[in-house]
Amino acid sequence: MVEKRKPIPVDEAVRAVMNVGGNEAKKETIPLANSYGRVLAEDLVADHDVPSFDRSPYDGFAIRAEDSAGANRNRPVHFRVIGEIGAGTVFPREVNAGEAVRIMTGAQIPNGCDAVVMLELVDEDSEEDISIKRAFSSGDNISFQGEDTEKGAKLVPKGTLVDPGVVALLATFGYVEVPVAIRPRVGIIATGSELLDVHEPLEPGKIRNSNAYMMAAQVERVGGEPVLLGKLPDDLNACVEAVSNALQEVDVLITTGGASVGDYDYVPDIIERLGGNPLFNKVAMRPGSVTTVAEINGQLFFGLSGNPSACFVGFELFVRPILCRSLFFDKPHLKRTKATLGKDYPKPNPFTRFVRATLEEDEGRFVAKPGGLDKSGSVTSIAGADVLIALPGGSRGYEAGMGVDIFLLEDHKGSEWPWDNIVASYKS
Numbered sequence: 001m002v003e004k005r006k007p008i009p010v011d012e013a014v015r016a017v018m019n020v021g022g023n024e025a026k027k028e029t030i031p032l033a034n035s036y037g038r039v040l041a042e043d044l045v046a047d048h049d050v051p052s053f054d055r056s057p058y059d060g061f062a063i064r065a066e067d068s069a070g071a072n073r074n075r076p077v078h079f080r081v082i083g084e085i086g087a088g089t090v091f092p093r094e095v096n097a098g099e100a101v102r103i104m105t106g107a108q109i110p111n112g113c114d115a116v117v118m119l120e121l122v123d124e125d126s127e128e129d130i131s132i133k134r135a136f137s138s139g140d141n142i143s144f145q146g147e148d149t150e151k152g153a154k155l156v157p158k159g160t161l162v163d164p165g166v167v168a169l170l171a172t173f174g175y176v177e178v179p180v181a182i183r184p185r186v187g188i189i190a191t192g193s194e195l196l197d198v199h200e201p202l203e204p205g206k207i208r209n210s211n212a213y214m215m216a217a218q219v220e221r222v223g224g225e226p227v228l229l230g231k232l233p234d235d236l237n238a239c240v241e242a243v244s245n246a247l248q249e250v251d252v253l254i255t256t257g258g259a260s261v262g263d264y265d266y267v268p269d270i271i272e273r274l275g276g277n278p279l280f281n282k283v284a285m286r287p288g289s290v291t292t293v294a295e296i297n298g299q300l301f302f303g304l305s306g307n308p309s310a311c312f313v314g315f316e317l318f319v320r321p322i323l324c325r326s327l328f329f330d331k332p333h334l335k336r337t338k339a340t341l342g343k344d345y346p347k348p349n350p351f352t353r354f355v356r357a358t359l360e361e362d363e364g365r366f367v368a369k370p371g372g373l374d375k376s377g378s379v380t381s382i383a384g385a386d387v388l389i390a391l392p393g394g395s396r397g398y399e400a401g402m403g404v405d406i407f408l409l410e411d412h413k414g415s416e417w418p419w420d421n422i423v424a425s426y427k428s
């Protein structure tokens with residue numbers, strides 16, 4: 001008799017995985033030029049003002065504003081030009097009454113000056129003599145020291161993805177080496193005697209192994225380091241040995257395939273043979289209901305479905321938050337928000353459905369449009385998906401135009417705990 005499994009709700013399953021200890025975040029330092037896409041392992045605090053000196057935001061003339069008092073169209077005020085500076089050069093002496101310094105954008109405001117007149121507003125009567133036809137106030141056209149940020153300000157918290165703007169800040173504050181989270185090593189093993197390598201021609205009854213490469217990309221999207229450990233035929237001894245060896249090499253291990261109740265579905269036996277503690281082997285979701293997770297000698301082992309869409313969803317819901325947590329992200333789960341459903345789902349389903357979809361804009365609203373065949377075995381519905389639409393299980397279907405919860409796949413800010421009030425109803 002086939003084993004009868006008891007499905008648990010998605011929120012319970014995610015909680016069970018997150019409750020497993022280990023995989024705590026660790027840091028290393030890497031060169032700034034390699035830091036894009038990594039995750040900061042320390043807060044980035046300004047150790048000096050930015051800008052660190054008052055500077056000119058324009059090409060023009062630095063003056064003492066008080067000297068321009070009363071200037072107008074009919075009564076221009078003249079200044080004597082006593083020198084010229086470009087960015088990077090500091091004017092060497094105090095500027096006195098009636099004097100001006102020709103100054104370029106980015107140059108430090110000379111001592112004594114407190115305003116800049118743009119070149120376009122100046123009549124250059126000669127190289128040494130300029131005149132202006134309006135008065136300026138102290139502070140006009142000056143980028144003040146500390147106006148961008150002040151020394152001591154916490155600019156970017158630990159656990160932030162290093163984007164181009166963060167790279168700019170790291171450079172600004174002199175980070176030759178950047179403290180980042182060590183990328184968790186994620187082992188990936190594909191199982192199934194039907195699997196061909198990508199370079200092999202199709203044969204009757206066989207398919208190419210797409211899940212392993214898909215998951216490697218999913219690992220990379222989150223910031224982990226995928227370790228592709230090949231594919232195995234449906235042979236229990238070979239699988240047990242491979243899983244056991246792999247666990248020595250990686251932080252977290254994923255297999256795809258063999259998670260169901262079929263004759264060659266060995267995930268339950270692998271866990272048993274290695275003395276693992278199964279957390280669950282059925283989740284009230286579709287696709288991905290057969291997702292099986294176990295703790296084997298303190299390490300997390302994810303037995304994801306062989307069906308591509310189920311494998312994809314299982315990764316995003318259960319593996320992703322573990323990797324995010326070990327990368328210092330303080331909100332490790334998929335970001336949840338709302339959109340309009342772009343297609344009818346008239347058939348009720350007892351399990352919560354996670355539909356792969358793209359987010360499109362339609363007259364100012366975000367519409368989540370499901371792509372490809374909505375079946376667990378579909379590989380085409382994953383490409384281009386930037387959201388998962390969550391359709392709670394229950395007795396009714398859903399219609400296009402309804403508001404639905406969606407989970408953003410390309411986002412890196414995440415949610416603290418997005419699972420309340422989504423999986424309220426399910427049946428076993």
Ligand SMILES: Nc1nc2c(c(=O)[nH]1)N[C@H]1C(S)=C(S)[C@@H](COP(=O)(O)OP(=O)(O)OC[C@H]3O[C@@H](n4cnc5c(N)ncnc54)[C@H](O)[C@@H]3O)O[C@H]1N2
Pocket residue numbers: 190191192194195207208209210211212256257258259260261262265287288289290304305306307308310376377
């Ligand atoms: N009697 C039952 N049969 C099935 C049940 C069930 O509850 N009772 N559950 C179904 C559900 S739901 C799913 S999902 C699948 C899960 O299957 P497995 O995890 O055991 O995976 P396999 O049997 O090895 O393969 C399923 C399917 O996926 C293809 N596959 C496998 N590996 C890959 C890969 N690396 N790349 C691309 N495609 C892959 C494989 O060829 C199969 O077509 O079980 C249902 N059955």
Ligand code: MOO
Pocket residue numbers: 285286287288289290291305307309310376377
């Ligand atoms: O585990 Mo399955 O993906 O629900 O079709």
Ligand SMILES: [Mg+2]
Pocket residue numbers: 257258259260261262264265306
């Ligand atoms: Mg199977």
